[in-house]
Amino acid sequence: MYAFEIERPSTLAEAVSALSAEGAQALGGGQTLIPTLKQRLAAPEVLVSLSGISEMKGVCPDDDGRLCIGGATTHAAVARDAAAAYPALAALASHIGDPAVRNRGTIGGSLANNDPAACYPAAALASNATIVTQNRAIDADDYFQGLFTTALEEGEIITEVKFAIPEAANYQKFLQPASRFALVGVFVAKYADGVRVAVTGASEDGVFRWSEAEAALSSDFSAGALDGLSVPAEGMIGDLHGTPEYRAHLVKVMTKRAVAAAG
Amino acid sequence: MAKVSMTVNGAAASGEVEGRTLLVEFLRGPLGLTGTHVGCDTSQCGACVVHVNGEAVKACTMFAAEADGAEVRTIEGMANADGSLGVIQQAFQDHHGLQCGFCTPGMVMSAAALLKDNPKPTEAEVRKYLEGNICRCTGYHNIVKAIMAASGQDVSAIAAE
Numbered sequence: 233m234y235a236f237e238i239e240r241p242s243t244l245a246e247a248v249s250a251l252s253a254e255g256a257q258a259l260g261g262g263q264t265l266i267p268t269l270k271q272r273l274a275a276p277e278v279l280v281s282l283s284g285i286s287e288m289k290g291v292c293p294d295d296d297g298r299l300c301i302g303g304a305t306t307h308a309a310v311a312r313d314a315a316a317a318y319p320a321l322a323a324l325a326s327h328i329g330d331p332a333v334r335n336r337g338t339i340g341g342s343l344a345n346n347d348p349a350a351c352y353p354a355a356a357l358a359s360n361a362t363i364v365t366q367n368r369a370i371d372a373d374d375y376f377q378g379l380f381t382t383a384l385e386e387g388e389i390i391t392e393v394k395f396a397i398p399e400a401a402n403y404q405k406f407l408q409p410a411s412r413f414a415l416v417g418v419f420v421a422k423y424a425d426g427v428r429v430a431v432t433g434a435s436e437d438g439v440f441r442w443s444e445a446e447a448a449l450s451s452d453f454s455a456g457a458l459d460g461l462s463v464p465a466e467g468m469i470g471d472l473h474g475t476p477e478y479r480a481h482l483v484k485v486m487t488k489r490a491v492a493a494a495g
Numbered sequence: 496m497a498k499v500s501m502t503v504n505g506a507a508a509s510g511e512v513e514g515r516t517l518l519v520e521f522l523r524g525p526l527g528l529t530g531t532h533v534g535c536d537t538s539q540c541g542a543c544v545v546h547v548n549g550e551a552v553k554a555c556t557m558f559a560a561e562a563d564g565a566e567v568r569t570i571e572g573m574a575n576a577d578g579s580l581g582v583i584q585q586a587f588q589d590h591h592g593l594q595c596g597f598c599t600p601g602m603v604m605s606a607a608a609l610l611k612d613n614p615k616p617t618e619a620e621v622r623k624y625l626e627g628n629i630c631r632c633t634g635y636h637n638i639v640k641a642i643m644a645a646s647g648q649d650v651s652a653i654a655a656e
Contacts, residue, residue: 238497238514238560266556267537269515279514281561308550330627331608332541335550336557412626 233269240281244288244391248366250280251387258282258389260341261306263333282340288391293317298362299397303340303390310339320401320494321359324351324419327405329412340390343375346382346438348469349413351405353439356393358401358419358430364392378437398423400453402494404486406433408473415473416482418442420490426450429487434468434479445487455488499563503528504572512559519543519554521562522569530570530600534629541628544601544608545569551608553627570600573607583607583645590650592641594632601628606642615646618653 238259241247251258255277259265268274282288288304291313299317301310311326311334328334328342328351342352343363356363356372363370365388375383384390398421405417414433421428427449429442448457463483468476500509503526510525522528522545531554534542538556545554546568573581580588583606593599602625609616609624616624621639630638636653644650 233515236514238558240560240563262558262561263538263556266517266558270536279558281558283561330541331605331624332544332551332553332627333538333556335552 234272234275236269236276237278238281239278240284242284242286244285244366244389247280247282247285247389248387250278251389253278256280256387258344260304260338260344261336262341263329263337264341264345264347282338282389288340288389291317294394297397298394300392300394301339302392303364304338305340307334307337307339307342318395318397318401320398320403320419320421321355321395324355324403324405327351339393343393344382344384344390346376346380347413348379348435348438349408349411349415349417349433351403351414351417351432354414354417354419354430354432355395355403356430357439357441358421358428359395359398360428361396362394363390364394365389366391369394376439381438396423400494402490404490404493406482406486408433416479416486418483418486418490420449420487420494422449422453422494427453431483431487434463434483436467436469442483442487445484449491453491453494455492458484458488458491497560499559501562501565501567503567504569508567514558514560516559517555518545518547518552518557518559518562518567521559522554522567528569528571532597532600534597534601534631539627539629540598541601541605541625542598544604544628546604546608549611551605568604570603573603583610583642586641586645587638590637590641590644592634592638594630594634598628598630598632602630602638606645609642610646615648616642618643 239250257276259279259281282304288302307325307328315322361372363375401421403419405414408415416434417432419430429445432439463480465476465480468479470476496511532542534540538553543554
């Protein structure tokens with residue numbers, strides 16, 4: 233790693249101020265950023281750790297019935313504390329990485345990084361979650377903008393993520409066993425006004441909505457409703473773990489499994 | 496350089512660290528606690544697992560500065576007060592839960608974290624929980640058996656060593 237300073241603010245205001253410095257970067261749980269620093273793929277001058285900011289941690293419902301999760305909340309805490317209100321989201325969190333990784337990695341860090349194979353982007357997009365920063369609230373539909381690219385601006389911190397709770401939901405992840413990321417992951421969420429289907433791990437553009445499946449499932453919420461659909465291989469990731477055709481095939485398989493499991 | 500202070504295995508510990516100093520480097524270097532191992536240094540293998548404020552973390556993927564003020568427990572803190580092996584350590588010895596022993600500190604710390612939350616895990620739960628701890632000797636079978644035994648469960652039905 234190149235040398236840098238670490239700051240550990242205890243309030244959001246202090247963190248925002250520290251991040252306005254030249255060369256400053258936010259540090260969530262570090263489970264992606266620290267390996268990246270070790271490879272010298274990033275060279276911040278100052279890391280601003282968000283792990284000591286208690287106002288950015290925790291899971292609670294708001295007055296509109298949404299589940300609000302602080303940006304610095306760990307995957308382990310989401311798995312535990314969201315289980316009653318949003319079991320599909322808690323189940324997703326409980327399968328990220330491994331137990332020690334889940335004790336450090338955070339929802340805000342995952343969404344800010346927007347790895348094309350991360351799990352949380354699928355949940356956020358399928359739930360049309362609201363990504364809240366110190367400056368504004370961003371709909372998930374506007375937030376994800378491609379590989380490792382989001383609507384976040386320089387110095388902007390995810391303080392909170394708000395999820396509308398669906399009538400039924402499920403996440404199915406086809407595990408890439410070495411990395412424990414998703415080879416393909418599909419989050420299906422059924423709301424009163426329609427079904428949303430978000431796919432991670434598959435596309436070269438990162439997480440995306442499978443709109444044909446959403447239309448089919450909105451009129452008939454059953455795995456059979458997807459029988460006539462297929463996903464084009466064009467634009468899918470091809471690597472040593474799977475071809476674009478394989479990933480395209482998996483998208484449909486995992487969507488059907490998610491619908492069947494959601495009931 | 497910045498000063499960090501923490502409690503390690505019940506005793507106060509402090510030192511000067513760089514921003515980039517990893518928790519595992521602080522433990523193994525200035526504190527001389529070399530029981531915590533660095534296997535992969537990429538947060539895959541789990542040889543560096545320690546407890547920070549009671550939670551298992553990979554000490555190669557956390558900065559020492561982030562542990563300022565924390566309660567840290569390492570493998571050196573797992574023995575009984577009289578120096579004899581703790582329950583999990585003794586079970587690893589009794590059931591031959593190690594071959595070369597390199598992964599063992601992380602295995603024991605992960606096992607302790609599991610048993611704190613789930614005192615009587617099933618064999619499947621133990622195997623699932625250890626997904627972030629890799630044994631290059633592939634000695635998983637006896638590791639799982641040792642953890643089951645440490646939880647006070649009968650392991651006589653688990654196949655021979």
